[in-house]
Amino acid sequence: MSEALRVGIVGTGGIFQAAHKPAWLGHPEAEIVAVCDINGERVRAVAEELGGVPSYEDYRELLEREDLDAIDICTPNLYHSEIAVAALNKGLHVFCEKPDAVSPEEAQRMADAAKRSGKLLMVMRNNRFSPGSRYLKRYIDQGLMGEIYTGRCGWVRRRGIPGKGGWFTTKSLSGGGPLIDLGVHFIDLALWLMGNPKPIAVSGATYTKFAASNVSDSAHSQFGDRNAEGIFDVEDLATGFIRFDNGATLQIEFSWASNIGEEMNFVELRGTQSGASLKNGSLKIFSETAGQLADIHPVLNEAKAKPQHTENIFHFVDCVRNGAEPTIRPEHGVDMIKILTAIYESAASGREVRLVEERAVL
Structure with missing residues (x-):
């Protein structure tokens, strides 16, 4: 081409x-x-x-x-x-x-x-393209984490509601609040790092406690067009728990507004050989070497990295023009929306929601 x-x-x-x-x-x-x-x-x-x-x-x-x-x-x-x-x-x-x-x-x-x-x-799955995410993926793919059996992820803000009263806070247009807005990012990142296990069941809870607040401390609240006469019928905080077909589990928390110390996004994974924490882009690995506990702080070449959205779009162009293998596939998106929809369903019903049928025990 x-x-x-x-x-x-x-x-x-x-x-x-x-x-x-x-x-x-x-x-x-x-x-x-x-x-x-x-x-x-x-x-x-x-x-x-x-x-x-x-x-x-x-x-x-x-x-x-x-x-x-x-x-x-x-x-x-x-x-x-x-x-x-x-x-x-x-x-x-x-x-x-x-x-x-x-x-x-x-x-x-x-x-x-x-x-x-x-x-x-x-x-768009731009968080897969940060230097920390890419390094951790290589580390995991080399078997250095062992079996990843549980983790937690989230993106929590103190005050950062985007486009209040506009489409972001109108469920008929957005599909939900921070769970569908922010959860896509870090649930996807956790699943990608874990090898994309298939979700089998979820439970969750959602809350709307800050619809009347107009205070903001997050640059991310600039997105979306505000409407003082508009609608706010979505959650401002969601928590949940996901179980996968390989026995692994994942805890989640996403908020636009809650009384916390600071805005933070994170993925934490626990493996049999190592654990990892990717917090606000900073990566730490926790392991054992030579009979001692060891903390590893990879030196990442962040100065040469393009912005994550740019890296993602460049990957798309490379796939279209040069036949590169896509790392982001439509089936990942189907599983993601199944997870988010089931968490909303669980929050409404107060019960765990299964994504696959129980197998009969013979």
Whole structure:
């Protein structure tokens, strides 16, 4: 493939501006050829900023273009599957901001459309691309952790509700609060590091305690358009527990707002040979060497690392243009949305939810 990968953008709001746009503009083999957003004023401004590329307010019109190779979806969560399936059916590759979809059925529709079309579907999993995550994955793949049998992960904020009153806090558009917004990131990272075991059961609880608060201390609250007259019908904190088919377990906690000391994201894993803690990007490994307990602090070459979103988009381009093996697959997204949906179901029912049927004991 000699020409640049020609990309159309659907959704030109905060996540596109902050994370996707720099990646596309920084790739020497990719070109943004058209943009789309239901906010006409915003999309026209972005089109002008990008050198006067064509702009649209309806993604269907954008998909009629004959010069597209791929699209990048940065819309509210509800529309991810609709737009992705339509693009895949048009024979386009699809990159999509997380989460994959707002229901397992919609995530499966996306996976099925990708399989039928033979085109690449990849959903943002940028936390797999941090220096600490990549090092830890190599360490695990070399067998140095032994059997990973349990762990915990989360992203907790003191005050960091995004786009309050807008689509982030409106369940019909977002699918939920911090569990679906932040949980995708670090549940995925934990599962990837653990070798993608299959989830078999979950239990969870959700809380909404800060809907009346307008205090913010997190830079992440800038995402989304606020609406003082809007809706807040999602959780602001979720906790849960996941069991896997290999006997491993994972504890989770995700919040936009709670009374804690500081904002923190983390994955902690316990293995039979080593344990690991990846907290706010800082990696520590806990093991034994020469008959003594030993803490390992890998020296990571972070100065040369690209931003994680950029690394993820560059990986997508490499897969499309050069046939690289995708490390993020549609089936990962289907399992993820099954987990999140079941946690919400468990929180509503007060009971554990099984994702697979119990096998009969003979």
